Amino acid sequence: MAGALKALSNAALGFLGLNTQESGVTLESGYATKATNCIIDKFGRLGSRRGWTPVTTDRDGLGSTTYLESLFEFIDVDLTATILSCGGGKMYKGSTTLTQLPVKQADQTTNLTITFTGNRWQFSQLAEGAGFGNSMYGFAAQAGNPLLVYRKANHVGAYIWQRVGDYGSKPTGVSTFDPDCSHTAFGRHWVAGVTSAKTTVYYSKLLDGASFTGTGSGLIDIESVVGSSDEIVGISSHNNYLIIFCRNNIVIYNSPNDPTNLSLADVVTGVGCIARDTIQQTGTDLIFLSNSGLRSFNRVVQDKSMPMRDLSMNIRDDLVTYIAGEVLTEIKSVYFERDAFYLLVLPSLKQSFYFDLRKTLENGGARVTIWEGFIPKALCKTRDRNLYLGMAGGIGRYFGYSDNGASYRLEYYTSNIDAGEPFSLKFLKKASMVVIASGSQDVIFKYGFDYKNVYSSRTYTKDFTGGTAEYNISEYNIGEFTSGTAINDITMHLGGSGKILQFGVEVPIEGAPVSLQQLTIYLKTGKMV
Numbered sequence: 001m002a003g004a005l006k007a008l009s010n011a012a013l014g015f016l017g018l019n020t021q022e023s024g025v026t027l028e029s030g031y032a033t034k035a036t037n038c039i040i041d042k043f044g045r046l047g048s049r050r051g052w053t054p055v056t057t058d059r060d061g062l063g064s065t066t067y068l069e070s071l072f073e074f075i076d077v078d079l080t081a082t083i084l085s086c087g088g089g090k091m092y093k094g095s096t097t098l099t100q101l102p103v104k105q106a107d108q109t110t111n112l113t114i115t116f117t118g119n120r121w122q123f124s125q126l127a128e129g130a131g132f133g134n135s136m137y138g139f140a141a142q143a144g145n146p147l148l149v150y151r152k153a154n155h156v157g158a159y160i161w162q163r164v165g166d167y168g169s170k171p172t173g174v175s176t177f178d179p180d181c182s183h184t185a186f187g188r189h190w191v192a193g194v195t196s197a198k199t200t201v202y203y204s205k206l207l208d209g210a211s212f213t214g215t216g217s218g219l220i221d222i223e224s225v226v227g228s229s230d231e232i233v234g235i236s237s238h239n240n241y242l243i244i245f246c247r248n249n250i251v252i253y254n255s256p257n258d259p260t261n262l263s264l265a266d267v268v269t270g271v272g273c274i275a276r277d278t279i280q281q282t283g284t285d286l287i288f289l290s291n292s293g294l295r296s297f298n299r300v301v302q303d304k305s306m307p308m309r310d311l312s313m314n315i316r317d318d319l320v321t322y323i324a325g326e327v328l329t330e331i332k333s334v335y336f337e338r339d340a341f342y343l344l345v346l347p348s349l350k351q352s353f354y355f356d357l358r359k360t361l362e363n364g365g366a367r368v369t370i371w372e373g374f375i376p377k378a379l380c381k382t383r384d385r386n387l388y389l390g391m392a393g394g395i396g397r398y399f400g401y402s403d404n405g406a407s408y409r410l411e412y413y414t415s416n417i418d419a420g421e422p423f424s425l426k427f428l429k430k431a432s433m434v435v436i437a438s439g440s441q442d443v444i445f446k447y448g449f450d451y452k453n454v455y456s457s458r459t460y461t462k463d464f465t466g467g468t469a470e471y472n473i474s475e476y477n478i479g480e481f482t483s484g485t486a487i488n489d490i491t492m493h494l495g496g497s498g499k500i501l502q503f504g505v506e507v508p509i510e511g512a513p514v515s516l517q518q519l520t521i522y523l524k525t526g527k528m529v
Contacts, residue, residue: 005429008419009520013505014038014046014412017356017367019314027415031314033502034413035369037509039341040356045436047515048410048507049354049371051403056394058097062087068390070140071380072123074150077136081383082159083395084138084150086119091140091161095388095395101159106166108153117144120329122276125150126184126209137209139164143180143193149210168210171202171219177212181276184209185237186257192244193276198231199223201244203259218259220244222251225267234276238286238297241265245273245288250297271295271308275328280335280342282357287311287335287342293319294344294355294366311342311355313365319353322346334379336387336398343371343379350375373408402511410514413504416451425526426501428494433505434517436487437464441514443490444506449498458492487517497526 016030017040027033032046039049062068068087075081083095091101102111121140128135128151138150140161147164164170170177179202180193189209192201200223205216222232226249234245242256250268255261271290273279278289286297293312312319323331323346332345335357342355352371360366378390387398396404419426428447435443440463446455464486503521507514 005522005524006419007520007522008417009518011518012044013516013519015040015044016361017314018369020318021314021316029415031415032412033415034411034504036411037371037408038369038410038412039354040367042358045515045517046412048401048509048513050398051400051408052374052389052391052396053399054394054404055095055388055397056098059394060092060098060100061090062092062098062394064393067377067392068395069119069377070121070123071378071388071390073380073382074125074138075383077127077134083388084123085390085395086121087390089116089119098394101161103148103161103163108160118142122182124182124184124189126189127207128209129207139182139189139209141179141182141191143178143195145178147177147179147191164210169213171212181232181234183235183237190235190242192232192235199226201232201235220262225251225264233273234279236279236281236286243286245279247274248272275331278331278333278344280333282335289331289344292316309360309364311366312368313363315368322349322351325349332377332379334381334387336381338385345376345379347375347377373403401509401513407508407510410507410509411504412516414502417501418499419523421525422499425497425499427497427524427526429522429524430494431492431522432520433490434487435490436515436517438486438512439464442508445492446504446506447494448502449496450500455504456496460490460492462488462490464488
């Protein structure tokens with residue numbers, strides 16, 4: 001005989017993000033076993049991610065199926081912003097209209113005949129000189145290619161690309177100067193990954209980022225620190241330290257503002273960075289991808305008291321498996337400050353991982369979801385708080401709620417639920433879910449029993465043009481949504497029974513945002529089985 005009607009309520013669906021690392025039986029109710037094409041917003045709601053819309057209308061020779069694979073916002077001394085990019089073996093500037101930029105010879109006017117090997121340039125920029133009348137220089141580094149400098153011809157004309165050496169100077173004794181990583185900090189340009197010197201960092205003169213010879217320039221050889229079997233993958237800076245990321249170690253130097261007093265501050269052994277373009281500065285931290293997951297560099301160098309956090313610990317095994325099948329040099333990332341997330345893109349495997357960085361979980365991990373169908377080959381946050389994307393045929397923008405006009409699907413599945421009575425049968429009666437959306441929206445509710453991964457399905461089409469009076473608009477922060485968005489309580493009649501329950505929600509995203517606020521399940525319990 002069935003007992004009294006019970007209600008199981010989850011007011012913050014998926015608030016803890018995806019967790020595929022722990023057993024589905026022991027997961028807290030706030031975790032999701034599937035969270036696709038969704039974000040966790042600052043109010044704790046599970047909502048649809050944004051899509052992307054094309055920005056480029058004039059491609060200047062870039063093929064419609066050719067991706068831009070590197071993007072950078074170059075800020076001139078007058079604060080004018082220009083997007084620099086590369087795709088199909090060509091350098092471009094601009095966003096709506098792309099303009100090819102050939103590399104010039106030493107005379108600054110004759111085009112250099114050069115073939116790039118790859119399009120994965122790492123860009124940086126640094127002012128040349130100080131005070132009134134100084135110039136801004138850009139740089140581009142990629143293994144197997146000469147280091148490039150972006151500068152005004154004759155210091156007053158249009159910006160051009162040149163090889164360092166045709167302008168500026170290469171380090172003494174280095175015939176092929178082809179670094180793979182470029183970083184500007186402390187008034188200097190720091191590069192590494194030269195084919196003939198995998199454990200050497202070269203630094204430029206002060207405020208002269210294209211000059212690697214003469215007083216003020218120099219090198220740091222870390223082979224004696226990390227051994228000859230390791231190599232430098234990337235360079236960054238944090239808390240007035242120079243951070244050198246090797247594949248298996250991290251080397252930290254202090255006093256980089258005065259290289260004559262540069263000294264070794266710390267070495268993190270056994271953990272390194274495996275992909276250059278995963279290193280992101282957040283302002284208070286450094287995020288990077290190691291061979292064991294996504295790491296946060298929150299180590300206190302002075303007393304070495306804090307271990308590095310594993311932000312991906314809730315999906316670690318899955319992520320490591322994906323990494324093993326990806327071309328490491330193709331992995332891309334971005335930290336998008338406006339929405340406080342880090343996005344890791346594995347383009348070959350067509351998977352993107354969203355890490356919410358507003359607040360870490362109690363176990364030190366970040367809240368994670370997976371984005372499908374959103375696979376840019378380059379990402380660039382801009383000063384005006386936009387996120388630009390390297391897409392086929394040009395630049396896209398993270399905007400709207402379709403992927404260039406195509407729909408995508410939000411999917412959320414709960415952990416397995418025993419309702420505190422693991423050996424009793426549960427008879428499902430109905431479910432009630434609060435949804436924030438606009439227009440006519442399909443909501444697909446799924447439920448299954450006893451770990452079988454076979455789900456019954458109910459599809460409901462609701463008109464969200466009018467709100468439901470029993471809900472307080474300000475409480476649900478509906479103001480952040482577009483005009484015409486409303487709250488609705490969807491009630492679904494269910495059936496069937498089992499000892500262990502699981503529920504899922506799938507929503508097609510077709511031009512408007514959707515947010516899932518609360519799910520309540522009504523059931524009766526029966527005899528123990």
